[in-house]
Amino acid sequence: MTKTDQAAIEANADDRLISHGGNAKSGYEDRLRTIVERLRGAGDIPGATVAQQIALANELSGFELGRFLLEHRGLNADWTHRLVTYQAGATAPAAMTALESRIFDTLPAVLATRERFGIFRRTLQALxxxxxxxxxxxxxxxxxxxxxxxxxxxxxxxxxxxxxxxxxxxxxxxxxxxxxxxxxxxxxxxxxxxxxxxxxxxxxxxxxxxxxxxxxxxxxxxxxxxxxxxxxxxxxxxxxxxxPTLSPESPWDMAQIDREVLALQHLLFVRIIEAQWSAxxxxxxxxxxxxxxxxxxxxxxxxxxxxxxxxxxxxxx
CATH class of the missing domain: 3.40.50.150 (Vaccinia Virus protein VP39)
Incomplete structure (x- = not known):
């Protein structure tokens, strides 16, 4: 790769970040307003009224991780590292909102990501x-x-x-x-x-x-x-x-997943945030x-x- 090629990559690198770059231009507030308008237009869903969905979106704006997710629809390196290295009980309960604590401590996708990080480290150590x-x-x-x-x-x-x-x-x-x-x-x-x-x-x-x-x-x-x-x-x-809702070939072991918390995860990541990690x-x-x-x-x-x-x-x- 030539120096010119490298300079071209660096010039537009931020816009090419598919996880969290180039997704938001005016901050989480504008994105939150857009989300609220979309939720109002879409109506109630089984298990959550429009009012409940909007309340949850507003609750996300009450802490740093929630605001980042609202704005970027994905995680950057810092937030990924914080989630995978987080240890339950290491943060005083008063330092977290109730929703923030549920994200860190209970969401199935977060728990799986943290477990995956541990598997990576053990696998790499052995190699x-x-x-x-x-x-x-x-x-x-x-x-x-x-x-x-x-x-x-x-x-x-x-x-x-x-x-x-x-x-x-x-x-x-x-x-x-x-x-x-x-x-x-x-x-x-x-x-x-x-x-x-x-x-x-x-x-x-x-x-x-x-x-x-x-x-x-x-x-x-x-x-x-x-x-x-x-x-x-x-x-x-x-x-x-x-x-399982997307594929009959889903390998998920539902005996290991809290269905109530899974419903919350779906509301947060699919319905409200429209997370981009969906491949x-x-x-x-x-x-x-x-x-x-x-x-x-x-x-x-x-x-x-x-x-x-x-x-x-x-x-x-």
């Missing part, structure tokens, strides 16, 4: 070996790599790639906090255009394919990862599975896409509810 180069794309705050234990593995290199400069800045701060700055390099690039060939032993990726509805684009993303991995390298990634795929679809990109030895590791599985795939020798 570590001397002299490795590990990459995170998009890296976000890069917690899945920076929070690992590198005792006795001082020669491992860590690479973070993200289009969001704020994410790279947060990753740099966490690397410094963890005493890992000397082995970390950060790059502002598009995940589909890494410009790396056989450079990484392990590549980890979370949170990008769930915002991309185009299956062809997802296969292209996996091909980008495939090319960036060394032969016998491992990809550790994840995907969102469809709920659902089954295990079979993900397996097919990874194989189309060239990967083999595909292994799935499910969270308890089977909502946000982890998948490990290998690039052949």
């Amino acid at each position: 570590l070996a001397p002299g490795m180069v590990l990459a995170s794309v998009p890296c976000g705050v890069m917690g899945e790599l920076l929070l690992l234990d590198y005792t006795g593995l001082e020669d491992i290199e860590l690479v973070g790639v993200d289009l969001d400069q704020a994410a790279l800045d947060h990753a740099a701060a966490l690397a410094d906090e963890r005493g890992l700055s000397v082995r970390v390099s950060l790059h502002r690039k598009d995940a589909w255009s890494l410009g790396v060939h056989r450079g990484f032993d392990v590549l980890t990726s979370n949170g990008l394919n769930i915002y991309e509805p185009d299956d062809g684009r997802v296969v292209a993303l996996y091909r980008s990862f495939f090319d960036a991995l060394k032969p016998d390298g491992k990809l550790v990634t994840s995907f969102l599975t469809p709920p 659902f795929r089954t295990h079979a679809q993900t397996d097919s896409q990874l194989r189309e990109a060239g990967f083999v030895d595909i292994e799935f590791i499910d969270d308890r509810a089977r909502m946000f599985p982890t998948v490990v795939a290998r690039k052949p020798l």
Whole structure:
């Protein structure tokens, strides 16, 4: 990639962020007004009157995470990191509103995301070996790599790639906090255009394919990862599975999900926020896409509810 190409990417990078960039131009207040007008026009739904839906939207505007979701319809690196590293009881109850506490402590999607983060860390820890180069794309705050234990593995290199400069800045701060700055390099690039060939032993990726509805684009993303991995390298990634209301092939284990809280989640993320992380795929679809990109030895590791599985795939020798 030439310097001119890199400059072009950085010039419009914020508008190309599919998770939370380019979605709002005038703040959460205008977005909230638009949401309220839409809810009034749509009418009551089973289990929630218009008045109840509007009250919930207004309640979201009462805390920082709610305002971010209202404005951006997705999560940035900082909020994702806060959600996955949150520990129940670590924040004084008075510091959170009731709705904020329910989001952090009870929503099935949040719990699955937090469990997925733990699965990533355990999986990656087990893959570590001397002299490795590990990459995170998009890296976000890069917690899945920076929070690992590198005792006795001082020669491992860590690479973070993200289009969001704020994410790279947060990753740099966490690397410094963890005493890992000397082995970390950060790059502002598009995940589909890494410009790396056989450079990484392990590549980890979370949170990008769930915002991309185009299956062809997802296969292209996996091909980008495939090319960036060394032969016998491992990809550790994840995907969102469809709920039973959207697909008869949904793998969700409803015995693990509180239906009342699931209804609240649907109101918040689907009805009110219209969240952009809605690109659902089954295990079979993900397996097919990874194989189309060239990967083999595909292994799935499910969270308890089977909502946000982890998948490990290998690039052949």
